[in-house]
Amino acid sequence: xxxxxxxxxxxxxxxxxxxxxxxxxxxxxxxxxxxxxxxxxxxxxxxxxxxxxxxxxxxxxxxxxxxxxxxxxxxxxxxxxxxxxxxxxxxxxxxxxxxxxxxxxxxxxxxxxxxxxxxxxxxxxxxxxxxxxxxxxxxxxxxxxxxxxxxxxxxxxxxxxxxxxxxxxxxxxxxxxxxxxxxxxxxxxxxxxxxxxxxxxxxxxxxxxxxxxxxxxxxxxxxxxxxxxxxxxxxxxxxxxxxxxxxxxxxxxxxxxxxxxxxxxxxxxxxxxxxxxxxxxxxxxxxxxxxxxxxxxxxxxxxxxxxxxxxxxxxxxxxxxxxxxxxxxxxxxxxxxxxxxxxxxxxxxxxxxxxxxxxxxxxxxxxxxxxxxxxxxxxxxxxxxxxxxxxxxxxxxxxxxxxxxxxxxxxxxxxxxxxxxxxxxxxxxxxxxxxxxxxxxxxxxxxxxxxxxxxxxxxxxxxxxxxxxxxxxx
Numbered sequence: 001x002x003x004x005x006x007x008x009x010x011x012x013x014x015x016x017x018x019x020x021x022x023x024x025x026x027x028x029x030x031x032x033x034x035x036x037x038x039x040x041x042x043x044x045x046x047x048x049x050x051x052x053x054x055x056x057x058x059x060x061x062x063x064x065x066x067x068x069x070x071x072x073x074x075x076x077x078x079x080x081x082x083x084x085x086x087x088x089x090x091x092x093x094x095x096x097x098x099x100x101x102x103x104x105x106x107x108x109x110x111x112x113x114x115x116x117x118x119x120x121x122x123x124x125x126x127x128x129x130x131x132x133x134x135x136x137x138x139x140x141x142x143x144x145x146x147x148x149x150x151x152x153x154x155x156x157x158x159x160x161x162x163x164x165x166x167x168x169x170x171x172x173x174x175x176x177x178x179x180x181x182x183x184x185x186x187x188x189x190x191x192x193x194x195x196x197x198x199x200x201x202x203x204x205x206x207x208x209x210x211x212x213x214x215x216x217x218x219x220x221x222x223x224x225x226x227x228x229x230x231x232x233x234x235x236x237x238x239x240x241x242x243x244x245x246x247x248x249x250x251x252x253x254x255x256x257x258x259x260x261x262x263x264x265x266x267x268x269x270x271x272x273x274x275x276x277x278x279x280x281x282x283x284x285x286x287x288x289x290x291x292x293x294x295x296x297x298x299x300x301x302x303x304x305x306x307x308x309x310x311x312x313x314x315x316x317x318x319x320x321x322x323x324x325x326x327x328x329x330x331x332x333x334x335x336x337x338x339x340x341x342x343x344x345x346x347x348x349x350x351x352x353x354x355x356x357x358x359x360x361x362x363x364x365x366x367x368x369x370x371x372x373x374x375x376x377x378x379x380x381x382x383x384x385x386x387x388x389x390x391x392x393x394x395x396x397x398x399x400x401x402x403x404x405x406x407x408x409x410x411x412x413x414x415x416x417x418x419x420x421x422x423x424x425x426x427x428x429x430x431x432x433x434x435x436x437x438x439x440x441x442x443x444x445x446x447x448x449x450x451x452x453x454x455x456x457x458x459x460x461x462x463x464x465x466x467x468x469x470x471x472x473x474x
Contacts, residue, residue, distance in 0.1 A: 003031075005033060008189075008198070008200040014035070016037045016038060016204070020202065022179055023089075026359075027358060028358065036203065048196035049196060049199055058166075059166065067112075067192045068112035068163055071187050072105050072112065074191060075104065075156075079101040081183075089151070090151060093320060104156040108156055110456070111164040115165075118136050131471070132469065138167045138465060139165070139220050141219045142464060143210070146174060146225055148176040149325070151173060155171060155184050158171075159184070168198070172203065172206075176325050210237070214234070222245045223245075224249075226248075229250075246452060249406075249449060252286045252377075253407045254408050254425065255274070256410045258412040258414075259293045260412055269411060269435035274306075280381060281380075282378070284379075285409055287387065288387065289395045292389065292390050295388045299348060302386075303348045321363060324361060339374065343368075351366065364384065367387075372385060392417075403449040404446070404449055409435065410425070426448065427446060428454075440456050444456045444457070
């Protein structure tokens, strides 16, 4: 594998103002040193995106579509290499990384198809005095900020619609996982993206440099995936120039098992919803609410399934649960569990930080009361706190007792009951009798403090388009 370690600005691989080590969290070894960007490099990226915008925004939709399709094909062909790289710098097991690459590539394919289908409107006004013409135009230079937990998919979920819409962009990946994003830059270059259309910077001073770019009037759009706390700061920063913002923020997903659920299927779904990516996902089931009459069976079978997972470095044979992205992140998980146990949680599995190298934490199952502090936290790891409830109304109340509202999971053999429960839960997405529903063809996003706007689906491209109404005299 030929790693790219330089910044990508105006179609060139360039050095920056320093370097940042990328660490394999399974071993603590340094994989590579990547270039960091100072003010000069960040502003050069904005310059390049601004200069490239007029030509790219006028490029035929079919041309943009074919470039995205080519990127999809390259990404699929190189999926093993990219999955290996993701596992190395992120810590997730290879099977999860391979799944992420497939998911990430689909955003290029989906938006290659959406690029040629941007809708418009042409009709007579109700008064009959004019024609109403509605069209869509690219919003302009966009700043894309992505997290470490899905370094490929969170990048392609933004790059795909931005390119399809005719926008130019600056990508700022997470410092923990920049190598994946750099590989994607290389893919885009080989797919034929013109110079300046897409740029990548990794600021050495993250906050000040992002603020500087957000206060440049040439930047008109911000798309961010990350924590709610950082998202709130970025919304405030974006308010000064009234930027369009798309925010995919934190989650605290409830997993509701009603008393008529198929418990074996619920356990299978719980393993997917909780343990995909080792629990480091905003969509991860974070709070389990189980009906009292089926609680013993669910807890026993779920703890057994969690306990059977093989904990090992991501690229090891048979690994099912890898390392957290860093020792710092692992220790956050451990602190949350320790506080939960101190508050009365009953440990059914795990809850002990292992000795030895690597940022590992074991699969953990806790039974807690509804006021346990862990229920108010987004645990980005393999920890499942379970609360036992008595009525459907209580389960819904508990599920909604959070400032987040990204995704929820409901298990019931009665479809009407499941849909009623899904409609009552305050979240932008609900999975009924499924542990995974994320799909590039579906709108991804949340209610409340889980974000603004939608990614994927028919809605995703509209986050990068402005609506223009033209009134035509007749």
